[in-house]
Amino acid sequence: MAAQEAAAPVAGSDRAARTVSGAPFPWPHGARAAVSLAYDDAAPSQLDNAIPALNRHGLKASFYLELASPTIAQRMEEWRAAARAGHELGNHSLFHQCSGSQPDRAWLQPRRDLDTTLAGQMQEQVLLANTLLQALDGEHERTYTVPCGDHVARGGDYLPLVRASFVAIKAGPGSGVIDDMRTLDPYAVPVLAPVGLTGAQLIAIVQRAAQRGTMVNFTFHGIGGDHLATSNEAHEELLRYLAAHRGEYWTDTFRSIMKYVKVNQDKPTQYKETK
Numbered sequence: 001m002a003a004q005e006a007a008a009p010v011a012g013s014d015r016a017a018r019t020v021s022g023a024p025f026p027w028p029h030g031a032r033a034a035v036s037l038a039y040d041d042a043a044p045s046q047l048d049n050a051i052p053a054l055n056r057h058g059l060k061a062s063f064y065l066e067l068a069s070p071t072i073a074q075r076m077e078e079w080r081a082a083a084r085a086g087h088e089l090g091n092h093s094l095f096h097q098c099s100g101s102q103p104d105r106a107w108l109q110p111r112r113d114l115d116t117t118l119a120g121q122m123q124e125q126v127l128l129a130n131t132l133l134q135a136l137d138g139e140h141e142r143t144y145t146v147p148c149g150d151h152v153a154r155g156g157d158y159l160p161l162v163r164a165s166f167v168a169i170k171a172g173p174g175s176g177v178i179d180d181m182r183t184l185d186p187y188a189v190p191v192l193a194p195v196g197l198t199g200a201q202l203i204a205i206v207q208r209a210a211q212r213g214t215m216v217n218f219t220f221h222g223i224g225g226d227h228l229a230t231s232n233e234a235h236e237e238l239l240r241y242l243a244a245h246r247g248e249y250w251t252d253t254f255r256s257i258m259k260y261v262k263v264n265q266d267k268p269t270q271y272k273e274t275k
């Protein structure tokens with residue numbers, strides 16, 4: 001897509017303020033891209049492997065908890081510790097309802113079929129999940145990841161009923177790299193769910209985000225175990241790369257990144273033209 005330049009005032013001889021579609025987004029501290037590392041479903045390997053690795057590298061991430069997951073009841077103090085370490089405990093609903101009428105949903109338990117759950121029930125459950133998460137971490141703001149990317153319940157789309165309770169929503173599959181931060185809908189952020197990729201492949205994706213000057217959204221599941229797994233080696237290689245290139249990549253919770261994006265989305269880019 002060609003960059004379109006709007007008519008804009010020139011504020012000084014060496015400096016011009018212009019609104020340019022597709023121009024680099026003004027990330028904090030001159031970073032080239034933002035990186036959201038997210039981990040869905042409260043899988044045990046996230047507590048065992050992902051969080052210790054993130055903490056070793058001093059990187060912050062978002063963990064989307066399905067509140068009915070056994071690790072919530074059994075390892076609650078570890079999730080609390082993750083929040084204290086700066087990670088976001090994100091909402092991934094109480095029961096992880098997905099649409100049974102979609103392909104490849106043989107694994108779905110009938111009582112958790114989104115097709116037979118009322119939109120109003122989803123609304124109540126997702127808001128209750130926020131209350132339970134607040135009891136865990138004391139936070140009043142967080143983000144949501146839609147289970148399976150499915151949001152049409154019985155009686156309609158439930159996302160409009162819960163949207164106001166979130167900073168932002170990760171809502172479904174995509175390449176992971178955002179095309180344009182200024183046109184991104186904070187309530188329909190596409191994610192990439194890598195499975196079995198190598199460290200080099202993961203790093204190539206974050207480099208694409210840097211080339212575009214936008215953001216990359218990874219939604220991992222198991223790390224070094226569990227379902228839809230990424231190996232510990234590949235995960236470690238990605239984290240090592242991000243930690244070694246902090247100036248280029250702003251890796252933070254989806255909550256922090258999207259709060260920043262929402263404030264800055266409408267501002268024109270400030271160019272400082274060098275001679």
Ligand SMILES: [Zn+2]
Pocket residue numbers: 040041092096147148
């Ligand atoms: Zn999930």
